[in-house]
Amino acid sequence: MKIIISAFLAIILASVLLSQIRIEDISKLITKFSIPYALGAFFMWSATYFFRTVRFQVLICSKRIEIKNLFPIISVHNFFINILPIRMGEISYIYILKKNQNVKISEGMATLLIARVCDSLIMSIFFFISLMIMRERLIISLSNVIYIVIAFVLIVVIFLLYMPSLGTKSIKIFEFLFQKLKIENYEIFKLFIMKGQEIINNIHQIQSYGTFPFTILLTVAIWVTIYLTSYLWLIGIKLYLDIWTVIFITTFPGIIATLPIQGLAGIGTVEVGWVAALMMLGITKEQAIILGFCFHFLALVYTSILGLYGVVAIRYKNVEKLSK
Numbered sequence: 001m002k003i004i005i006s007a008f009l010a011i012i013l014a015s016v017l018l019s020q021i022r023i024e025d026i027s028k029l030i031t032k033f034s035i036p037y038a039l040g041a042f043f044m045w046s047a048t049y050f051f052r053t054v055r056f057q058v059l060i061c062s063k064r065i066e067i068k069n070l071f072p073i074i075s076v077h078n079f080f081i082n083i084l085p086i087r088m089g090e091i092s093y094i095y096i097l098k099k100n101q102n103v104k105i106s107e108g109m110a111t112l113l114i115a116r117v118c119d120s121l122i123m124s125i126f127f128f129i130s131l132m133i134m135r136e137r138l139i140i141s142l143s144n145v146i147y148i149v150i151a152f153v154l155i156v157v158i159f160l161l162y163m164p165s166l167g168t169k170s171i172k173i174f175e176f177l178f179q180k181l182k183i184e185n186y187e188i189f190k191l192f193i194m195k196g197q198e199i200i201n202n203i204h205q206i207q208s209y210g211t212f213p214f215t216i217l218l219t220v221a222i223w224v225t226i227y228l229t230s231y232l233w234l235i236g237i238k239l240y241l242d243i244w245t246v247i248f249i250t251t252f253p254g255i256i257a258t259l260p261i262q263g264l265a266g267i268g269t270v271e272v273g274w275v276a277a278l279m280m281l282g283i284t285k286e287q288a289i290i291l292g293f294c295f296h297f298l299a300l301v302y303t304s305i306l307g308l309y310g311v312v313a314i315r316y317k318n319v320e321k322l323s324k
Helices: 002-018 023-031 035-059 067-083 090-101 105-134 143-161 163-180 187-208 212-236 243-258 269-280 285-323
Strands: none
Touching (some): 090 285, 105 212, 105 243, 163 187, 243 269, 243 285
16 A cells, blocks of 8 residues: 555656656756766765675674675665665665575664664764755755754664663563553564564674774765765756755755655655755756756666666676585
8 A cells, every 4th residue: 555655646746846847858957967977976876885885794793794795785775775665675685685695684674774773863964064054045944944853863863872772672562562452472473572672682782792883984974975976966967066055955855765755766756855955045946856857867877787786796696606
């Protein structure tokens, strides 16, 4: 049902946006895009994948996976995140990690959860700083948003620091509820409690290894390369903005991408993020829509190239294993 709703939402949003521009204007802008800057942006996009790979390598405690073996998994994972609706692509990381590297599902889920919490924290901090710098230049007031961002950052920090204990308490609450409902003996609920406890144990193990500071540093590197990708895109179409403006603009589609409302390939929903941010800077609605579709197209091209590489690399490794 959620997939149908997200697909319907994507179609509606895309139709509304496209009805306000000429579609050929998108293709014209893409063909005029500076090739050197497009290649530079692709390099930065690839660097984002590299830092994501290193981050997961650091978080996975049960074994050390070489970068060359983990990078293809991250490439395929990010491809599915960008293509499949309502964040269903997240499952691909857990599945491929289990199948190709024999990493437990619970550990895969734990590392993914920590990575997403770190992403939310760093993205929010960058957004807060950009908002403080940019607020006088925006055509609408976002004063109330500042307080919301501060509260969100504090909540995420507390959650990150006390994740194992909060998780343990949550499991106990579920156990209590299952007992009250007299469903604790059903296999599916037993499995839920067991897997939940395994995930909490893995988070506790990761925390005990003292890798959180390095994980945060790597997350900063991830978001810096994301912002630099957008910066090069904007220069590629001769739109020169300072870096804090770029961070402000880029955060909006980033926030939408984290929500479970994304339609197929993010069409419609991602563009709304770009359009909202660009229009706050005084860019016309038509220009903002064209830019949104252009940047999303480039993101899908980059994601597809690296995703294809990931599929080929994983299959090659599997064939190599079978031949031994």
